[in-house]
Amino acid sequence: MRMTPSAPLRARRVTTAMVHDYRREVGQILTAYRTAAGLTQQELATLTSYSRSTVAGTETGKQSAALGFWQAADRVLHAGGVLHKAAIHLIDIARALAAQTARDQAAASLLTHCTHPGHCECAIVVAHWTARELRALREALRLNYLQYAELIGVPVPAAVAWEQPAAPRPPLAVQITLDRTLSHAAAEARARFRLLLRADPSTA
Structure with missing residues (x-):
């Protein structure tokens, strides 16, 4: 049984399955530390001032325990910070998933609904032209910066600059052209x- 969690997730996109898998892995590590300490779930629950159901649910990965539980368990089981750090990482990736989901929903709201994206005749409405949409349009048209700048009637440096993170939005006249x-x-x-x-969840 592993006594330390796997390396932090570095995938570009976090999935629900990743969060669930990591939660189960950390739960198994908790079980390993508890067993090594010779404690039952009820005894660990008593020593951490949490319920046995919390211990059981956390060990199986079916429940996400509060950070306070992990801090107490780490101390009681003499885990040397392993459980505490794993819990913090679990919270981080769960937050990353929530933020990513929110970004995806925001991106979807920019576009009209389309039931046949592979061969689309639907109108597309962009609420705001940010770096993300500008880059997507240039790549969708299969143009380099010079060709793209000529098409929308702007200097090449401006076309490049508007695609950079945190870049200001183009002037209204340019957005109309876009x-x-x-x-x-x-x-x-x-x-x-x-x-x-x-495919690109990043924000401008």
């Missing part, structure tokens, strides 16, 4: 634009 460019793009390019936005 709206027109997207609406006049081929169906394949518009479908690709949708897919690129969905």
Whole structure:
């Protein structure tokens, strides 16, 4: 039985399955420390001032215990900070998943609903042209920066700068041009634009 958790997750996207798997792994490590200490679940519950159901649910990964429980368990089981650190990482990836889900929902709200993204004839509405949408449009059109800048009528440095993180939004006149460019793009390019936005959860 492992007595330390696996390395922190470094995947670009966190999934619900990843969170559940890590929760189960940390629960198994808790079980290993408790067993090594010769304690029953009830005894650990008493020593940490939590219920036996909390201990049982946490060990199976079916329950997400409060950080206070992990701190107490780490102290009682002399885990040397292993359980406490694992719990903090578990909280971090759960928060990352929640934030990622919120970003995905925000991205979806930018676009009109489409039931056939592979060959799309639907109109696409972009609420705000940020670095994320600008990059997706250029890549959807399969253009380099020079070609893209010429198409929307702006200097190349401006086209490059607007795609950088935290860049200011383009002027209103340029955003209108971008709206027109997207609406006049081929169906394949518009479908690709949708897919690129969905594949990129980053925010501008």
